[in-house]
Amino acid sequence: MIGKKITKAEIIDxxxxxxxxxxxxxxxTVDLALEEIKDALSKGSLIELRGFGTFEIRxxxxxKKARNxxxxxxxxxxxxxxxxxxxxxELRQAVWNLPARNEALDEISSD
Numbered sequence: 001m002i003g004k005k006i007t008k009a010e011i012i013d014x015x016x017x018x019x020x021x022x023x024x025x026x027x028x029t030v031d032l033a034l035e036e037i038k039d040a041l042s043k044g045s046l047i048e049l050r051g052f053g054t055f056e057i058r059x060x061x062x063x064k065k066a067r068n069x070x071x072x073x074x075x076x077x078x079x080x081x082x083x084x085x086x087x088x089x090e091l092r093q094a095v096w097n098l099p100a101r102n103e104a105l106d107e108i109s110s111d
Contacts, residue, residue, distance in 0.1 A: 041083055051090035057081045 012026045019026075037055060040047050047055040062079040087095075 049088070051088050053088040053091055054086045056084050056086070058084045 012030060015026045016023050037047055041055060041057055044057060060080055060082055063077050066075050066077045068075050
């Protein structure tokens with residue numbers, strides 16, 4: 001994994017530093033945007049944020065034989081939806097040349 005985990009609070013602080021808008025207003029806006037995404041996904045909609053990516057629901061097939069990893073017990077799992085994200089072209093290009101990728105290539109080429 002590259003870098004550190006960024007929390008919603010840190011995103012709000014970053015927007016505050018760039019805009020100077022009241023933190024409470026930024027938090028409300030971020031919360032409402034995330035709630036809209038969640039509501040749209042729960043209704044089966046596809047959310048496309050051009051240049052960033054697409055959120056969608058994918059259906060995972062159920063299985064008669066699955067194992068509860070905590071207890072080891074065999075259980076049946078019904079088909080269910082999962083939230084999925086596909087990065088857009090601009091996001092993929094922005095993260096393509098991260099330092100860790102270059103370090104991994106250096107290790108491969110030195111073998």
